[in-house]
Amino acid sequence: MGRHSLPDEHATEGTRGGPAAAGRRRTVVVATLLVLVVAGGAAVAASSGLLSFGDACRDSAVRLDLVASPDLAPAVRSVAERARADKVTSDGSCIDVRVTAREPYKVAAALGAGREPDFAVWIPDSALWVDRAKEGGESVPVATAGHVAASPVALALVAPAAKSLGWPSRTYTWAELAAAATRSDALRLGAADPARSAAALLALSSVGRSAAHEGADGGTGAATLAKALAQRTADTDAQVVETLARDGSGAGRGDPRRNQAVVLSEQAAYAYNTGRGAKRGLDLFYPKDGAPLLDYPYTIVRENRLSTDRSRAAMRFLTLLGEPESRRTLGRSGFRTPGEAADEAAVKKAGAASPQPYAGSTAETPSAKELQEALGMWTIIVQSARLTTVVDASGSMAAPVPGAGGRSRMDVTKASLLRALAQFTPEDEIGLWDFATRLDGSRDYRELVPTARLGDPVEGGRTQRDRLTAAFGALQPVPDGATGLYDTTLAAYKQATASYRPGRFNALVILTDGANEDPGSISRGELITRLRRLADPAKPVPMIAIAVGPDADGESVREIARATGGAGYQVTDPAEIQAVILKAIMTVGQGSRAN
Missing domain, CATH: 3.40.190.10 (Periplasmic binding protein-like II)
Incomplete structure (x- = not known):
């Protein structure tokens, strides 16, 4: 007899089959149906969130x-x-x-x-x-x-491509891995957009740090990787997985639109591999100088x-x-527990194998500055820049910078600008103005180097980059010169918008260490009104305004920059200018790319 039958132990064979028994059976059937209906309704309500809990x-x-x-x-x-x-x-x-x-x-x-x-x-x-x-x-x-979770960032390759790089026996630093993966066009390397993917940005920063530790130019190493990735970038991590060669084809074979290698988290590789059943999945290279963690x-x-x-x-x-x-x-789901040893079985499903250092210490998290520099560089590479740089040459720029060994604000500013210049490619266009008061007749400003492509030749067998390097080095404060900020800003912005170049990140960079001191200039309110009229969303030229030192009017530069869709910053040390420029390019550049 089944568990849910309702026996009547005192009934005779006759009464068990009579009308009363039939009535009881109908009652049981009706009651059972009611229970099933109620239970089914409750299940629907629970699944829709209408009935998440019991009465309690x-x-x-x-x-x-x-x-x-x-x-x-x-x-x-x-x-x-x-x-x-x-x-x-x-x-x-x-x-x-x-x-x-x-x-x-x-x-x-x-x-x-x-x-x-x-x-x-x-x-x-x-x-x-x-x-x-x-x-x-x-x-x-x-x-x-x-x-709540963790997952290291690594380089994932389809099996034939991994074998060509010596997986799993050969290990690489980040710099070596980037060099190997970008050595030829035969190995197609992809990643998500570092502006939208933490995994891709951490990898890009790690390459720069790794190259610097090896005595190489970290910026060059990261830029090389960025150039390779820029040709085969997906919007998000989920989308970059879809770019992988579906048949596991090695370098030089299969659909040329698909990648053999991608920057990926261990968890994403785990999800990809476990979703393929018995098919051969991805192999992971874990750099021996440490894999940065997604830390959730x-x-x-x-x-x-x-x-x-x-x-x-x-x-x-x-x-x-x-x-x-x-x-x-x-x-x-393929995640690691923070602070605990890796689960060997799960990591192997993700594509790890000895002697790949998948269980070793993870890399130190890149600093905010390193991440900003990597993303600023990425923005420049993905969309070549056209920048006019306008530098304050008023007398106050001769003031010494505390802790800088007697160097002036202008000295430290020039050094920072030269470091920033090194981050730009030959395709980028950069020019230079300086300003004080009555620097060129009645004008507070003058154009020192017209904005042009850094790789273009100029007189004397030099390039635009050489010319700018010399011009930055020659900048000097004007004795007794005041700060003609407002008229200069308007004139520079007029020229930047008039010479807008489609397909590039156009911007105006203004550096000043003081407030406007020209009594004959337009007012701040008038400047902001006229900047808003000049700003064209279809041809964006955001202003990057940097107030340098304790006497600079940080609030003014922020308000002025916002009128153009740009951003204003204040730094206490001119040595921070390089990092701020790259940070600003990253911040306002992403907005420009969306247009």
Whole structure:
């Protein structure tokens, strides 16, 4: 007799088959159908989120909206669903976590611009996005509370291509790996856009650092890799995986539009390999000078506006993500647990094999400056730049810089500009003005070197780069010269917009160490009004304005730059100019590329 039958132990054979028994059977059938209908309705309601909990939780559940990187979101969603099923509580109230996948670069841009978030918790794939979100002048506050997963960044290759580089027996530094992968056109190398992918940007920065440690020019090494990647770049990490050769073809064979090698996280390689079943997947090269980590920070967004219940629920869910069952869920998706040894079986599924140093120490995270320089360089390479640089030559530029060995502001500024110049390619166009007051007759400014392509020849067998290098080196403060900032800015911007070059990143760079001191110039309000009239969204020429030193008017340069769609910065040390220029190119250059 089955478990759910309803026997009547006292009935006779006759009564068991009579009308009363038939009535009871109909009652049982109807009751069973009602149970199935109710159960089915509940299942539909639960799957649609209408009935997430039983009666004990339904009215008291604390709703928590969480946005996660697309690679991590499915595993986090599984943990959230288990929390609902298990009625996990925070301070006696069940937690109801709703997970949405969203690209980290988009979230960082929105938070940096001060857009009001529709979520309380954000888990990007890297802390670099948290730093990016904080850079905006009106950014939404975010605070990192912990890390929920990790995944090293490596170079993934289809098997024949990996074999050609000696996998797994041969190991490489990042610099050596980049050189090997870019040595010829036979090995097609791709990556996601470093402006949108933490994995690609970390790899690019690691190549530069690796080359510098080996005594080579780190900028050249990273630029070489960037040039190769720029030809075969996908928008996102998910899309770059789709560019891989589907038949595992080696270099020189198969569809030439597809790549044999891509910059990828270990977790992405794991997902790709496990999704191929018995087919041979990717092999991973882990650089012997260390693989940078995607570190998946758990961040609380605008915590000061969260209710106590939601704030505590957010921390309770972070704790839950660190519990053994949650770690197993993350592990089944190919993620590592922060601070713990790699799971050998999972790593091998991702494409690792000895003696590749997959279990060794990871690389030191690139500094914010290194990341800014790498991304600024990437922006320049992807879209050649056309920049006019306007340098303050007023008498105050002769003031000594504290801690600079007696060098003046102008001396340190020139050195920083020369370092920045070295980052540009022969295809980039750069010119130079200087300004003070009445520097050229009644004008406060003069053009020293017209804006032209750095590789173009000039008189004397030199190039535009040589000419600019000499002009930067010859800059000198004008004794008793004041700061004619406003008239100069307007004149330079007029010329920059009139000479706009399509297909390039056009910008005006202005460096000043003071406030406007020309009593006969236009007012700041008039300058801003006229700049707004000149600015054309169809032909963007953002201004990068840098206030140098303690006497500079940082607020003015920020307001002036914003009128053109650009950005203003203030630095205390002129030596920071190079890094700020590259950072600004990265920031405003991405906006320009979107047009």
